Amino acid sequence: MKGKPLQDDSNLYRAFCCPDQLTSLELKPKVGFLNKAGELYKFIDPDYRVIDFVNTKNFTEFDKANSKIYDAPASAEVYRNFLDWLFATFNEDEMSFRQNLIKKLRLSAGQKVLITGCGFGDDIGIIYDMVGNSGEIHAQDLSKSMVLSASNKFKQSNVRFSVSTATALPYKSRYFDAVFHFGGINLFGNIKKAIAEMERVCKVNGTILFGDEGIASHLRDTQYAEIAISNNKLWASQPPMELLPYNASKIELSYILGNCFYIIQFSPSDGLPAMNIDILHKGLRGGTARTRYFGQVEGLTLETKQALIQEAKNRNTSIHALLEESIKKMLSL
Numbered sequence: 001m002k003g004k005p006l007q008d009d010s011n012l013y014r015a016f017c018c019p020d021q022l023t024s025l026e027l028k029p030k031v032g033f034l035n036k037a038g039e040l041y042k043f044i045d046p047d048y049r050v051i052d053f054v055n056t057k058n059f060t061e062f063d064k065a066n067s068k069i070y071d072a073p074a075s076a077e078v079y080r081n082f083l084d085w086l087f088a089t090f091n092e093d094e095m096s097f098r099q100n101l102i103k104k105l106r107l108s109a110g111q112k113v114l115i116t117g118c119g120f121g122d123d124i125g126i127i128y129d130m131v132g133n134s135g136e137i138h139a140q141d142l143s144k145s146m147v148l149s150a151s152n153k154f155k156q157s158n159v160r161f162s163v164s165t166a167t168a169l170p171y172k173s174r175y176f177d178a179v180f181h182f183g184g185i186n187l188f189g190n191i192k193k194a195i196a197e198m199e200r201v202c203k204v205n206g207t208i209l210f211g212d213e214g215i216a217s218h219l220r221d222t223q224y225a226e227i228a229i230s231n232n233k234l235w236a237s238q239p240p241m242e243l244l245p246y247n248a249s250k251i252e253l254s255y256i257l258g259n260c261f262y263i264i265q266f267s268p269s270d271g272l273p274a275m276n277i278d279i280l281h282k283g284l285r286g287g288t289a290r291t292r293y294f295g296q297v298e299g300l301t302l303e304t305k306q307a308l309i310q311e312a313k314n315r316n317t318s319i320h321a322l323l324e325e326s327i328k329k330m331l332s333l
């Protein structure tokens with residue numbers, strides 16, 4: 001993996017925008033970015049590849065707790081120990097595990113990818129091998145020390161970083177072909193917003209894949225689940241399917257690592273799913289999805305209703321057709 005460190009070429013920062021207003025930013029070479037309100041987001045590394053968008057004054061309780069864990073001096077060792085334990089517990093090779101997960105994104109050369117909650121950047125190299133020199137990789141995390149550690153490992157000119165929150169991403173809408181996250185979203189505080197942000201920055205028909213702890217529902221009543229959950233309460237989490245945006249399509253839910261982690265994959269579409277509500281139903285009830293929803297009127301007496309149904313049967317037509325015909329006639333429509 002070769003590449004020159006980034007300098008202050010504005011093209012290389014085109015993905016970024018103000019995380020609060022989503023407006024464009026003005027590049028101040030070797031200093032940072034100014035937003036429209038005059039706030040400065042600074043570069044915090046010698047190569048001007050890492051931008052700090054975080055204002056700790058706005059931290060939620062979750063952000064404070066996460067910073068305490070991941071920005072602590074011993075965090076690297078503690079987190080490494082956890083990962084080693086996790087992959088040994090489920091008898092998985094970490095590299096193959098990460099590769100298999102990222103393969104689901106079906107990336108190709110030249111694509112733009114965002115990794116949220118990137119940690120030490122363990123997925124960057126795998127993604128880089130797929131998108132290559134012509135692609136673009138952005139990685140973000142709330143923890144400055146995690147991001148700086150990842151940026152030190154990956155100095156390619158098309159890999160950039162931000163210290164930011166996954167619930168207010170400093171990236172332009174519909175910029176990325178794929179957005180990837182593994183292992184943090186359960187504790188991001190506002191999971192719905194974190195998913196909405198992944199959706200916002202992903203192109204229509206792009207791919208979003210995220211996963212975290214959560215035992216599959218068919219295992220919930222087993223001793224296996226009790227052992228797992230007593231080991232780590234987070235494993236009782238449910239996959240947040242109800243928090244997906246209304247335009248999520250090609251949705252897939254799967255489980256990995258002993259069915260103790262959920263993986264949700266979806267594509268943003270450009271609206272609600274297509275549904276033709278004007279297809280006529282055959283049969284006694286008749287009508288369409290449109291008439292059944294928009295055409296409802298006050299009820300009839302039971303006697304009139306039964307007579308109406310009988311008459312529709314006698315005429316071998318639908319109740320809808322009979323009502324439509326009779327009422328039009330009565331109202332001279």
Ligand SMILES: C[S@@+](CC[C@H](N)C(=O)[O-])C[C@H]1O[C@@H](n2cnc3c(N)ncnc32)[C@H](O)[C@@H]1O
Nearest residue numbers: 066070117118119141142143165166182183184
């Ligand atoms: C369990 S680690 C996972 C790291 C990495 N994805 C991996 O697979 O090893 C969770 C990460 O989420 C980050 N994090 C916590 N809250 C965040 C937030 N609001 N926005 C972005 N990252 C956050 C933490 O700093 C930490 O690096």
